Amino acid sequence: MPKITYIENNGNSQIIEVANGLSVMEGAVQNDISGIDADCGGGMACATCHVYVKEEWLDKLPKKEDGEEDMLDMAYEPKRNSRLSCQILVSDELEGLTVSIPLKQG
Amino acid sequence: MNKTDVLIIGAGPTGLFCSHQLGLIGLNCEIVDNLDKVGGQCIELYPDKPIYDIPAVPECTGEELTNNLIKQIKPFNIKFHLNERVEEVNKVKDKWIVKTNKHTEFETPNIIIAGGVGSFEPRKFSSEECEKYENHSLFYLIKDKSIFQNKTVSIFGGGDSALDWAIELSNKSKVNLIHRRDEFSGAQSSIDKVKELEKSGKVKIFTKYQLNSIKGDENIKSIKIKHDDESLKEVETEYVLGFFGLIMKLGPILNWGLNLNKKTIQVNTENFETNQKGIFAIGDICTYPGKLKLILSGFHEGALAARGCFKYARPDEKLRFEFTTTSKAAQERLGIKK
Numbered sequence: 001m002p003k004i005t006y007i008e009n010n011g012n013s014q015i016i017e018v019a020n021g022l023s024v025m026e027g028a029v030q031n032d033i034s035g036i037d038a039d040c041g042g043g044m045a046c047a048t049c050h051v052y053v054k055e056e057w058l059d060k061l062p063k064k065e066d067g068e069e070d071m072l073d074m075a076y077e078p079k080r081n082s083r084l085s086c087q088i089l090v091s092d093e094l095e096g097l098t099v100s101i102p103l104k105q106g
Numbered sequence: 107m108n109k110t111d112v113l114i115i116g117a118g119p120t121g122l123f124c125s126h127q128l129g130l131i132g133l134n135c136e137i138v139d140n141l142d143k144v145g146g147q148c149i150e151l152y153p154d155k156p157i158y159d160i161p162a163v164p165e166c167t168g169e170e171l172t173n174n175l176i177k178q179i180k181p182f183n184i185k186f187h188l189n190e191r192v193e194e195v196n197k198v199k200d201k202w203i204v205k206t207n208k209h210t211e212f213e214t215p216n217i218i219i220a221g222g223v224g225s226f227e228p229r230k231f232s233s234e235e236c237e238k239y240e241n242h243s244l245f246y247l248i249k250d251k252s253i254f255q256n257k258t259v260s261i262f263g264g265g266d267s268a269l270d271w272a273i274e275l276s277n278k279s280k281v282n283l284i285h286r287r288d289e290f291s292g293a294q295s296s297i298d299k300v301k302e303l304e305k306s307g308k309v310k311i312f313t314k315y316q317l318n319s320i321k322g323d324e325n326i327k328s329i330k331i332k333h334d335d336e337s338l339k340e341v342e343t344e345y346v347l348g349f350f351g352l353i354m355k356l357g358p359i360l361n362w363g364l365n366l367n368k369k370t371i372q373v374n375t376e377n378f379e380t381n382q383k384g385i386f387a388i389g390d391i392c393t394y395p396g397k398l399k400l401i402l403s404g405f406h407e408g409a410l411a412a413r414g415c416f417k418y419a420r421p422d423e424k425l426r427f428e429f430t431t432t433s434k435a436a437q438e439r440l441g442i443k444k
Contacts, residue, residue: 037369039223039354041390041399045151048353070291073264074351077232077316078286080334106229106353 118146124408377414
């Protein structure tokens with residue numbers, strides 16, 4: 001299973017093995033990573049699973065679908081490397097992906 | 107004091123259908139919701155998005171689902187208290203006394219929390235200094251637009267609210283519209299209109315900028331906005347408006363002595379009662395082993411919670427299980443004439 005590194009907003013980093021097919025959000029929620037709320041449960045309707053993707057991964061991830069950028073407008077301190085973690089599906093290609101969690105989700 | 111058999115908190119699909127189930131077994135209820143309209147997440151988050159997993163409804167939008175539920179509960183004349191948030195819940199003898207932020211009071215043996223992920227509240231700017239100006243020169247909601255007349259107003263956001271207010275206020279105010287990227291997410295006609303207003307000098311548009319800091323004393327004098335390339339720009343302004351949509355907050359529910367699991371309330375699966383006698387939780391806000399956050403699960407949970415309320419509302423009566431196809435009592439309550 002690919003290993004995903006989650007950097008929590010207190011600076012702690014946790015390496016979690018996440019099964020292929022799950023989203024980066026689900027990997028966090030199922031492993032009690034703090035700071036990812038995912039209020040809407042993965043429906044791209046709330047922007048509370050916002051993460052910053054490590055720069056070198058930006059171009060390797062599947063592109064944002066329509067609607068993800070609109071939701072990111074609502075997120076807490078969005079940046080160029082902002083993504084909704086519910087929209088990133090884990091696959092072997094994501095081995096080593098690192099995401100950091102913003103100070104707040106809103 | 108409003109006396110009712112059941113108070114439902116939350117007017118989303120789960121709360122609405124639960125009021126139907128209560129009506130069928132002869133219990134009355136009232137519903138409180140913090141939003142200004144009925145429908146909960148269905149109406150606030152995805153009114154136009156199709157839903158495909160409502161039993162026997164192959165496809166419907168959040169708005170259609172809400173309208174159909176409103177139609178279905180019509181016979182029961184449910185009283186709604188919109189724009190109100192339940193603040194306090196206290197037990198007095200065997201009744202719950204409930205108070206809202208608008209000072210409405212209820213006395214009820216049963217509370218059903220169908221509050222989704224909490225109440226919807228405006229998302230705010232990240233900078234803490236904004237709090238100082240909130241509600242006098244910085245707003246997330248507009249109650250009185252006349253105060254902006256002949257003033258400079260800086261509007262943040264890229265959705266319909268930001269665009270609509272930029273258009274509306276450009277008549278009588280100087281408007282700056284500031285957004286974090288070049289694309290706006292609002293209706294195309296509004297985007298076109300704003301671009302037209304920019305050409306005629308009525309609206310100034312700053313894209314790829316976000317709020318950095320605010321300068322002022324009692325009131326705002328100017329703001330600094332930061333470009334994607336990190337450069338700063340100072341903009342004189344008297345008012346700041348932020349339109350970043352709504353976020354759900356559990357809020358006062360945290361203080362009611364309920365067993366919580368992260369942002370959800372633990373219930374039993376027999377009647378969805380919480381650890382507090384007479385307080386039930388259904389829909390997205392409840393949790394139990396195997397919980398699915400689906401509308402259909404909320405409907406099931408509401409049907410059982412309604413029956414759970416009966417013993418507290420009618421302690422001397424016995425509830426008989428009946429079908430709407432054959433029950434005279436249920437059909438009478440539905441107002442069916444034969």
